[in-house]
Amino acid sequence: MSLEQLKSDVAELAAFLQQAKGARVKDVLTTAKAAAEREIVNLEMKAKIAAERQANGATDAKRYLHELTDYGWDQSAKFVKLFISLNGVQGCTEENVTVTYTPSSLQLHVRDLQGKDFGLTVNNLLHSINVEKSYRKIKTDMVAIYLKKVKEDEHWDVLTAIQKRLKQKKDSEMSKDGDNPESALVNIMKKMYNDGDSKTKQMIAKAWTESQDKVKLGKETGGDLDSFGDL
Structure with missing residues (x-):
């Protein structure tokens, strides 16, 4: 599906979501919207990487992009912290480990790690982050990403809004089961x-x-x- 079609779908889903009243309908629309947004980010990331590879020559073009899905996370009063395990990442240059932030998402790109590229995308963060004050650190076999909370001392129950909805749905079902x-x-x-x-x-x-x-x-x-x- 093209990038333009996905963006059109997201806009349409957002319009439906504003009109939706039932919890189940909202869950379905929210999940579909998040999936489309993730596809958009992935397509944009692949396009960006393809452009970088073209600029850097044929060697970069031969590398395959591995999409990461596993990570750990924690939080302090000021930051939400993500920890992504990647063997040997400490050997990468600073320029080859980049993170792109928006107020509600992040996108990690690791270039040329043992001949491979790696990417991680997290959309629909539970609360807004301060893009300017967010940063990352390269550690031994790990990339640590620090997302600056807009509201300090605000506790995040989960990392994303989708996870929040799923948790609420699960809690609701468990409450019903209690009877x-x-x-x-x-x-x-x-x-x-x-x-x-x-x-x-x-x-x-x-x-x-x-x-x-x-x-x-x-x-x-x-x-x-x-x-x-x-x-």
């Missing part, structure tokens, strides 16, 4: 199954099957599970 313990148990088991390894999945599937067999047996005999005692 229905059986539903809560089912959701917990589903989450454990989806997040677990193959052995965990086998154990959960076995336990679930056995529990369903006991429920069925209890119904057939006209009793409940407690009536069986310890077998």
